[in-house]
Amino acid sequence: MTAVGEAGGGGAASAQPAVKDPGTVRPGGRTARVRAAVLRAACDALAEHGFGRLDLTDIARRAEVGKTTVYRRWSTAAGLVADLLDSMAEQSVHRGDTGSLEGDLRAKARRVVATLNDPRQGPLFRAVIAASTGDPRTARALRRFYGTRVEEWAECVRLAVRRGEVPEGTDPHEVVRAVSAPLYHRALISGEPLDDRAADRAVAAVLAAARAGVYTRAATAD
Amino acid sequence: MTAVGEAGGGGAASAQPAVKDPGTVRPGGRTARVRAAVLRAACDALAEHGFGRLDLTDIARRAEVGKTTVYRRWSTAAGLVADLLDSMAEQSVHRGDTGSLEGDLRAKARRVVATLNDPRQGPLFRAVIAASTGDPRTARALRRFYGTRVEEWAECVRLAVRRGEVPEGTDPHEVVRAVSAPLYHRALISGEPLDDRAADRAVAAVLAAARAGVYTRAATAD
Numbered sequence: 001m002t003a004v005g006e007a008g009g010g011g012a013a014s015a016q017p018a019v020k021d022p023g024t025v026r027p028g029g030r031t032a033r034v035r036a037a038v039l040r041a042a043c044d045a046l047a048e049h050g051f052g053r054l055d056l057t058d059i060a061r062r063a064e065v066g067k068t069t070v071y072r073r074w075s076t077a078a079g080l081v082a083d084l085l086d087s088m089a090e091q092s093v094h095r096g097d098t099g100s101l102e103g104d105l106r107a108k109a110r111r112v113v114a115t116l117n118d119p120r121q122g123p124l125f126r127a128v129i130a131a132s133t134g135d136p137r138t139a140r141a142l143r144r145f146y147g148t149r150v151e152e153w154a155e156c157v158r159l160a161v162r163r164g165e166v167p168e169g170t171d172p173h174e175v176v177r178a179v180s181a182p183l184y185h186r187a188l189i190s191g192e193p194l195d196d197r198a199a200d201r202a203v204a205a206v207l208a209a210a211r212a213g214v215y216t217r218a219a220t221a222d
Numbered sequence: 223m224t225a226v227g228e229a230g231g232g233g234a235a236s237a238q239p240a241v242k243d244p245g246t247v248r249p250g251g252r253t254a255r256v257r258a259a260v261l262r263a264a265c266d267a268l269a270e271h272g273f274g275r276l277d278l279t280d281i282a283r284r285a286e287v288g289k290t291t292v293y294r295r296w297s298t299a300a301g302l303v304a305d306l307l308d309s310m311a312e313q314s315v316h317r318g319d320t321g322s323l324e325g326d327l328r329a330k331a332r333r334v335v336a337t338l339n340d341p342r343q344g345p346l347f348r349a350v351i352a353a354s355t356g357d358p359r360t361a362r363a364l365r366r367f368y369g370t371r372v373e374e375w376a377e378c379v380r381l382a383v384r385r386g387e388v389p390e391g392t393d394p395h396e397v398v399r400a401v402s403a404p405l406y407h408r409a410l411i412s413g414e415p416l417d418d419r420a421a422d423r424a425v426a427a428v429l430a431a432a433r434a435g436v437y438t439r440a441a442t443a444d
Contacts, residue, residue, distance in 0.1 A: 178427065
């Protein structure tokens with residue numbers, strides 16, 4: 001079991017936490033295997049009982065790795081979560097490519113919904129977001145993770161600009177983030193139903209706004 | 223110092239945690255004063271170091287109230303946070319009434335930005351949202367709080383429908399939530415700047431979508 005997040009790609013079952021650590025790790029080497037096992041255990045623990053009770057000794061036991069190794073490499077629970085997020089960010093995702101911005105964004109929105117409703121990934125993401133509110137290191141790692149995902153999907157918007165679906169100068173990152181925002185708001189704050197209907201409405205709203213030029217850089221001079 | 227949240231009204235300085243508890247409390251009675259002092263102390267503690275370290279003994283000391291009283295009335299940190307949110311919800315806010323939906327929603331959006339950037343209320347809201355991810359009672363209280371605020375601002379949308387600014391059948395609650403969503407997404411997830419420009423862009427996006435009929439109940443049959 002792994003955490004790929006709205007990441008997704010081929011689905012959680014097929015993915016493993018990435019184990020790249022250039023310079024120190026041979027692919028498939030012991031260090032890489034230890035990291036994969038520890039990050040997998042961290043996912044399990046986070047999904048089960050959140051960040052507040054994340055404990056490196058428990059992680060070492062779950063991962064069947066020496067406690068000293070875990071403490072030496074990750075030091076703290078926050079350090080471990082930051083590394084988990086970096087590992088998730090390293091996993092490339094297949095963004096949508098349906099030929100229309102609506103189709104691509106709909107694929108993105110439905111993936112966010114599926115992730116947040118997933119019995120394992122949903123609690124994991126909530127735990128990491130909660131942890132980030134009180135810990136700057138986790139917050140930075142969370143931002144790197146989402147920044148990577150947003151950039152991957154931004155290409156859909158660039159293609160749509162070239163096809164003339166949305167105005168020249170539309171900010172691709174703002175469009176992608178705007179699709180996710182109401183879905184995270186439902187998951188974390190309002191508790192309104194988080195389903196494909198919510199996903200499709202989020203996309204319809206963003207498309208209307210994008211076509212009206214709301215997300216062009218000129219509109220806000222940023 | 224108190225927590226009024228995006229609540230706001232006349233500004234944090236003038237407000238106190240509400241002390242209504244019909245049937246058990248005379249306004250200004252001892253029970254009401256104790257509740258006000260304890261909730262104020264809870265705000266301080268949450269803003270200072272989050273939910274994870276909220277401790278009823280510390281709260282009792284800060285509030286200069288007997289420990290037994292605090293434990294008997296609130297039992298747990300989660301119970302105290304739920305009561306704090308209910309108290310915040312009880313405080314009526316003055317929603318915008320600028321004569322246009324754009325003006326009203328802009329007032330709402332800028333209030334959300336001011337709250338989330340406030341050195342006291344920002345950390346308080348982040349702490350409560352984080353706590354709600356791991357505790358159903360806090361999550362329910364958070365939803366009640368936001369539900370109250372959304373309903374207060376929904377009237378702006380109803381007026382706009384009557385003025386013909388947005389289509390008949392526009393869901394007022396969806397519109398109000400859609401204004402907040404990208405701002406909370408910046409605060410909790412992306413870390414993008416949270417300023418009046420972000421507030422105004424959120425409003426422009428919602429207006430474009432609302433005018434296009436995205437938030438009519440018919441559009442999603444809910």
